[in-house]
Amino acid sequence: MSGEFSCILNAWRAHEPELRGYLIHRMSDPHAAEDLLQEVFVKAMRQGKDFCSLANARAWLFQVARNALVDHQRLHKETIEVSEELPAPEAPAEPLVALSACVARVLTELSPEDRDIIEQCDLNGAKQSDYAKSHGLSLAATKSRLLRARARMGETLSTNCKVEFDPEGRVVGHVPRK
Template sequence: MTIEQVWAQYRQSLKAFLHTKVASPNDVDDLLQDVLLKTHLAIENLHKPTSVKAWLFQIAHNTVIDYYRKNGIHSNAQQEITWYNEAERNIKKELAQCIKPFIQQLPEQSAYLLEVIELEGKSQKQLADEMGLSYSTLKSQVQKARKELHGVFNACCQYDIDKHGNLIEYHQQATKGKCSPNHMDCTPGVRKKSDDKYAHCSKG
């Protein structure tokens, strides 16, 4: 199952789910794009097509939990979601394998912030205390680091998304398909505009 098929089938239900958990429409759109990015990077690890819904909504669920934690919001969302398979693989560990090479291309400070917060799961408030920074200062630095990460990813692959948020196709940039220090192709399962082939989130 390609990312285009997954996104076409589940985008609306994912967005509806996010709306039930997050009040701000702008935050919902941001989270939806985060889910899309994570799905791109990890879809190769989906070995059972029949489990795609549980897998996809677990990514969305984890994204919401991260959003709550990073914004100091307390919620019972973990207990509220009962319709996904509790035995699903550790999605965060799988995502980290694909995302980390991109993070490692960032400036040292930005890479450190994202590795600690995004990959290790430390809260921004806790890290701010450890670094002797105000929460607002660290939050700004993390937002900047995330923008840099999206820039690195977009330097590898540029995505075309229509006004409704549907994924149309992606453009492989002029990097000969090798977009990270570990020679990891930038995205799995999406049709390239340039040569109609498929890239994979795996080492080449």
């Protein structure tokens, strides 16, 4: 027997019972565990001289056994046939769409000036310059009023509707009022 095979056989004899126990413990089928054990042995044999230069043959064998076990489980995982007649689950409403009822209610709670500028500029799409002209304001005053109105509306939404924002400031959810 050549030196490379004796090195592999010695390591195999030393660690085979432990590897077998490891695989049998993790698999429901002892015959499949034996098959995987043989795969590990074959991979060790294919290493040839390189196997003998391993710093920790036991660790290598267990890593190969773990990988074989994972591959086996991926290939043989149980699947359940699903009927095509099942209705598709309803997609949850986008956070902003679900928040629309709360926004409508909060608008009624704002001052008439705040409600007007938000409805005109943000909801109806009026240009700020047009709003400024029709209300006898400068563009800078209109921008300032709109920013303050948005801030007050945001505070009211946060308080009354428990609006949650992500780190970028986007709405991610809310708790509607009764």
